Amino acid sequence: MLKLFSLVTAVIVWGLLSLTLPPEIFPGPIETARVLWGEIAAGRVATDLAMTMLRVVAGLVLALILGVPVGVLMGLNRRAEAVLDLWVMIGLTIPSLCYAIMAFMWFGLNEAAAIIAIAVTAAPSITINIWEGVKNVDTRLVAMARIFEASRPAIVRRVLLPQIFPYVMASTRFGLGIIWKITVLVELIGRPNGVGFKLFYWYQLADMRQVLAWTLLFTIIMLLIELVILKPIERRLFAWRPQVAV
Amino acid sequence: MKPAIEVASLRKTFQGRDGTARAILRDLDMAVGAGEFLCILGPSGCGKSTLLNVLAGLDKAYEGRAEVSGGRIGYLFQEPRLLPWLTADENLDFALASCRVPTSRRSELKSRYLAMTGLSEYRNYYPHQISGGMAQRLALVRALCVEPGILLMDEPFSGLDEITARRIRFDLLTIWEETRKTIVFVTHNAYEACFLADRILVMSDGAFRQEMRVPIARPRSYDDAAIFELSRDVIKAFGDEIDREPVLFAAPATEPGLDPGRHAAARMNI
Numbered sequence: 472m473l474k475l476f477s478l479v480t481a482v483i484v485w486g487l488l489s490l491t492l493p494p495e496i497f498p499g500p501i502e503t504a505r506v507l508w509g510e511i512a513a514g515r516v517a518t519d520l521a522m523t524m525l526r527v528v529a530g531l532v533l534a535l536i537l538g539v540p541v542g543v544l545m546g547l548n549r550r551a552e553a554v555l556d557l558w559v560m561i562g563l564t565i566p567s568l569c570y571a572i573m574a575f576m577w578f579g580l581n582e583a584a585a586i587i588a589i590a591v592t593a594a595p596s597i598t599i600n601i602w603e604g605v606k607n608v609d610t611r612l613v614a615m616a617r618i619f620e621a622s623r624p625a626i627v628r629r630v631l632l633p634q635i636f637p638y639v640m641a642s643t644r645f646g647l648g649i650i651w652k653i654t655v656l657v658e659l660i661g662r663p664n665g666v667g668f669k670l671f672y673w674y675q676l677a678d679m680r681q682v683l684a685w686t687l688l689f690t691i692i693m694l695l696i697e698l699v700i701l702k703p704i705e706r707r708l709f710a711w712r713p714q715v716a717v
Numbered sequence: 718m719k720p721a722i723e724v725a726s727l728r729k730t731f732q733g734r735d736g737t738a739r740a741i742l743r744d745l746d747m748a749v750g751a752g753e754f755l756c757i758l759g760p761s762g763c764g765k766s767t768l769l770n771v772l773a774g775l776d777k778a779y780e781g782r783a784e785v786s787g788g789r790i791g792y793l794f795q796e797p798r799l800l801p802w803l804t805a806d807e808n809l810d811f812a813l814a815s816c817r818v819p820t821s822r823r824s825e826l827k828s829r830y831l832a833m834t835g836l837s838e839y840r841n842y843y844p845h846q847i848s849g850g851m852a853q854r855l856a857l858v859r860a861l862c863v864e865p866g867i868l869l870m871d872e873p874f875s876g877l878d879e880i881t882a883r884r885i886r887f888d889l890l891t892i893w894e895e896t897r898k899t900i901v902f903v904t905h906n907a908y909e910a911c912f913l914a915d916r917i918l919v920m921s922d923g924a925f926r927q928e929m930r931v932p933i934a935r936p937r938s939y940d941d942a943a944i945f946e947l948s949r950d951v952i953k954a955f956g957d958e959i960d961r962e963p964v965l966f967a968a969p970a971t972e973p974g975l976d977p978g979r980h981a982a983a984r985m986n987i
Contacts, residue, residue: 614775615798618790619863621815629811633802711802713845 498680507684516688523665524692526582526654527647530589534646537590538597539639545598546605559602562595567653568660575661585657593649597642604638637709644701651693721787721867721899722749722772729767729779729923741767742779743923751787751866752897756910758951759920765903768920769871772901787899788866789816793873797852799844805831805855806840809862816863823862830858834888850881857885861892870902874909883939886913894935907948907955912939919955927954 482500489499498506510516541559545552571588578584608631616626658667666689673681727745730738741764749755757765770776771783773792799808806827813823831837834854844852853873860868874882890913893900904910910917911931919927929951933943 611794611796611798612800615792615794616811616815617775618773618792619812619815619859620789620817621811625815630800633800711804711843711845713843 494680496679498683502680503683503687506680507687510681510684519664519666519669520688520692522662523654523658523667523689526585526589526657526662526665527650529586530593530650530654531643531646533586533590534593534597534650535639535643538594538642538646539601541594542598542601542642543605543635545602546608552602559595559598562591563599567592567656571653571657571660580661582662585654585662588657589650589653592653593646596649597646600638600642600645601635604635607638608634640701640705640708644697647696647701651689655689719786720748721751721753721785722747722901723782723784723786724748724768724772725782727768727771727779727781727783729764729771729776741923742771744781745923745925747918747925749899749901751899754893754900754913754915755902756914756917757901757903757920758905758907758910758917758955760905763921764923765920766871769869769901769903773869785867789863791860791863791865791868791898793853793856793860793868793870795872795876797844797849797856799852799856799859801844804841804843805836805847808844808855809859812859812863818863826862826864827858830861830892833892834858834885848881850877850885853877854885854888857889861896865898867899867901870900872904873902875904875906882909887939889913890936907951908944911944911948911951912937917951919951921955929954 486499486501489497491497494502541555545555545559567588570592571585574584574588574591578587612630612634613626616630621630654665655667655670658665659671662668666685669685670682673679673685724745724747727742728740729742730740733739745768757768759765767776771779772785773790774785799805800811803811809827809831810823813826818826827840828837831840834857836851836855836858839847839851839855844855847855853876857873874885877885886909902910902913911933914931917929917931918925919929931947933941933947937944
């Protein structure tokens with residue numbers, strides 16, 4: 472209920488702000504939705520959206536594959552932490568545009584280069600999240616499990632993983648947020664299709680209606696993924712958690 | 718008969734940050750008979766938890782001998798240490814499965830000890846949904862239902878309010894009288910030790926200072942005047958012990974001028 476209210480408020484604020492500029496420069500929500508619907512009805516959305524989604528998902532999976540093991544290693548091993556700490560910071564500092572340029576220059580203007588650039592940009596943030604998570608593991612519970620003669624695999628699976636999993640979940644959401652943005656940027660400089668390509672295309676034609684329509688599309692898809700996929704997963708996995716009353 | 722626990726010349730030193738070695742356990746000798754209820758009484762930091770960790774096999778860096786032969790070990794920590802993502806029932810299953818208790822025996826064991834502690838109705842509750850006292854009682858059930866020969870308990874009731882603690886102490890004695898497990902119970906509370914134990918070993922600065930038998934008949938009542946008197950004697954004797962060997966008792970440097978005897982008594986919770 473509160474969510475719906477906040478959504479409606481956001482749309483109203485958009486509408487009011489759009490009145491300050493001419494509609495061809497800052498179209499309001501109704502105009503934007505109309506343009507977007509026109510694009511969808513004309514069948515001009517599916518390919519670009521699908522390509523972007525593919526890059527996002529592939530990039531996220533690769534980022535998790537790169538980021539999670541490094542984070543776990545850093546959380547478990549003090550020496551690894553000392554060595555990799557600086558690397559992660561450097562990785563985090565380099566702007567995503569630099570990764571994109573490097574990937575396209577070194578690997579060519581292809582899909583693999585795009586996905587690598589996306590994954591490498593997001594991986595350090597994922598690593599930091601997981602690293603924190605592993606450091607926060609409650610070793611007292613591990614001692615308890617050892618007293619009860621739990622085997623090493625059982626301790627990992629039933630005592631450690633449930634403690635780390637919330638951080639993996641948070642990393643995924645967080646990573647997804649970053650990856651959307653990088654993907655659009657990567658498409659803008661090096662791909663012949665996708666939402667980012669479209670945004671740049673319409674920008675060059677100075678068609679703000681189309682630019683906002685594609686932005687709106689993107690935002691809606693993002694919210695749907697969050698609400699329809701991630702939230703329910705989280706709710707099911709963490710049903711045991713107490714509600715925090717402040 | 719062979720004792721359930723035998724400790725001989727047990728030493729452990731801890732390498733401090735500045736490189737100096739600090740003795741935590743100094744040449745401990747003790748034997749605990751099968752079915753005995755032993756309390757180790759001492760102020761915080763005297764090494765009693767370390768001794769328990771050695772007995773439990775959690776701490777393997779020591780010199781000397783520490784043998785436990787009376788069967789599987791059950792352990793009750795100061796905190797419940799339940800897995801928060803499992804219900805009460807699943808927490809018990811985790812322990813039972815880890816200890817490889819046959820599946821056919823599990824539900825009987827669970828029901829029995831849950832009933833003994835009045836937790837039968839709370840099987841499907843998560844740890845955060847029950848009170849601290851209930852959680853600690855559930856931890857007691859978990860320790861008991863794996864059918865240990867020996868129960869090690871590390872100040873298990875010190876974090877609870879007095880009324881709850883009394884109730885669980887009473888439960889514990891009832892269960893012990895029925896099952897006669899060997900119990901080593903570590904505490905800084907002299908009254909608790911006198912109420913529970915057959916024998917008390919007073920510990921300070923990594924060594925046993927005194928051994929006392931508790932000649933009070935069972936079943937005991939918590940308000941028994943004899944327990945009160947004995948606990949007073951224990952604390953007094955403990956104070957004398959410290960006065961006699963002032964060098965061995967290292968009072969924290971941050972509290973100069975504090976009479977060590979009184980200081981220890983104050984920390985012993987009476």
